[in-house]
Amino acid sequence: MTQEQYNNSVDLLKKWAHAYYVEDNPVASDDEYDRLYHEVLDYETAHPEHLREDSPTQRVGGVVREEFTKARHIRRMWSMEDVFTKDEVREWLERVEKNVGRCEYFCEPKFDGASMNLLYEEGKLKRAITRGDGVVGEEVTDNVRTIRSVPLSIEYKGLIEIRGEVVIRKDDFEAINRERLEEGETPFANPRNAAAGSLRQLDSSITAKRRLVFYPWGIGENTLSQTKLSEKMDFIYAQGFLKPPYSKECTTLEEIEIFYQFLISKRDEIPMMMDGMVIKVDEIEKQEELGYTVKFPKWMCAYKFPAIEKVTKLLDITLQVGRTGVITPVAEIEPVNIEGAIVSRATLHNFDEIERKDIRIGDYVIIIRSGDVIPKIIKVLEDRRTGEEIPVKRPTYCPTCGSELLDEGALIKCQNLECPDRVVNSIIHFAKKGCMDIDGLGSKIVEQLVKEGKIHDILDLYRLTYEDLADLEGFKEKKINNLLGAIAATKGAPLHRLISAMGIEHIGEVASKALALEFGLDIVDATFDEIVAIDGIGEEMANSLLEFMRVNREKVLKLFEVVQPTVEEKVEAEENPFKGKSVVLTGTMSESRGKIKELLESRGAKVSSSVSKKTDYVIYGEDAGSKLTKAESLGVTTLTEDEMRKML
């Protein structure tokens, strides 16, 4: 890096930091920011004479926004040094121990939220101040009062500054963004900006709606006498604050590394966004001996997790035709490595989303991949446009069969029932697990069969003969017999699985069960009023089912004839505490969860997989994780397996 490049980089970082800290609306990804930041830092270490005082390496956070009252922290608030590899942790530990000898290290998650300082006096919450530039922050007391995990009063009567992170749950974050998009506002780029933006509301009722959570991680001004940070924190938790789900005291690099890997393995499960692990020297005396740089304490560091957000370029948008004919746009992106996986495509739900986000071909975009979630574009970096970007047009003809498309606004559909992509995808769906579960009929084989003209629709599967398959490439006697056997074995399958397998839009497994129980084979003649009378089935589902039956009535009747599905009897469950209740199972139980699900369903319970405010009971076994925590945070009744059995 030359001095000129250094100066330009500092200017760029400053611009990015302002957008991030002050506007809550970043124009770069964290990964990019961190990279440039470290290049700048390297240059400054090599050329201390060129160091600019206004470099982001020399200051904490951003400036205070005009609309808010400024307030001073009693003790300064800091930023944190970050390390990215085990080797860097080793170096960090060596540096620490060279100065103060062997230490104990307190390790805990680094939640990615907004830094907050709470001042308590005589047991009352007096003031809540954002970190700001570390010396002066914004007073947001009224907003913070709406956060349920911030106690308004505590037992301890001394003056104390309790520091922590205001975080937003990942699912709330997504919900807020959906809402913002609907209202034509720009979505928040990440949970941290969403938390910060929610705190900086001039109207507290908006903050209140955001369901923020506060996790304490440290103390500023205080007169507590404990000699270790972890002991002080235990005292804080005992005052009624939330304790992070995991923390560990370590003494060696190996222990630190093991806990780090453990936290990474919990990354998707924990409802809050974690971007690393914090390592802190536990002994207060040693902390003081180590002291501070201009920006951060020398006694703690953030051991960052690998980035799950990356910036990349949108190369093209291609179209996929689903089994219901819906055309889904797919973003083809310049391949990037996210946590070891090469990502080259991302989903876009529909064309309205492209228009709302104003995504153009050639744009730089931030994409995120977390857990098993398919990568998605979360933000367009409009600042980086060159003017060459090409707006995306809504398609008017099917990319597969060429028929004219029906544009319904949010959805664009190919209406040609014989469209090859629709046929292939509907057969793949028909054959998959949870539907008809036809072993040996995966997507490749379906494509082959359709392409070779062996099948044109689902019914054709049941007409396949040995001779039909014998001349296909890769089909030997055993494979043919297995496939024909697997298809024949679907005869007599439960009706609800057959309904599910038909792939009616909006009708999933649960709805299929309810429909099968209610109507049996008469489902082809069900009326709108009868359908919506079923608990859990809404108008959209009813219309979709009616439309499907209108178009496919004859085919469905034929299918019933060939498959001869087993019609389940409708038996009223006897009265019991779980009848009609919504139940979620989590953790390891004495039998498989599938078995326990069946048991509860036979008693009239609805068993679902995610916890919400509508859940009546969460029944947990051993090693229960985030679902249990979520239930507790929502105030949902939790039961052990034993308690459940007693109630039955």
Ligand SMILES: NC(=O)c1ccc[n+]([C@@H]2O[C@H](COP(=O)([O-])OP(=O)(O)OC[C@H]3O[C@@H](n4cnc5c(N)ncnc54)[C@H](O)[C@@H]3O)[C@@H](O)[C@H]2O)c1
């Ligand atoms: N995308 C962008 O344009 C952009 C711009 C500026 C900064 N950033 C991001 O912000 C980071 C720098 O921000 P920063 O200086 O606030 O540092 P930081 O967020 O990396 O770390 C410091 C903060 O961590 C928080 N924290 C969470 N858990 C904690 C715990 N257990 N103990 C102590 N503190 C805990 C505290 O609020 C503390 O202030 C960069 O690494 C970058 O990722 C991004």
Ligand SMILES: [Zn+2]
């Ligand atoms: Zn088509």
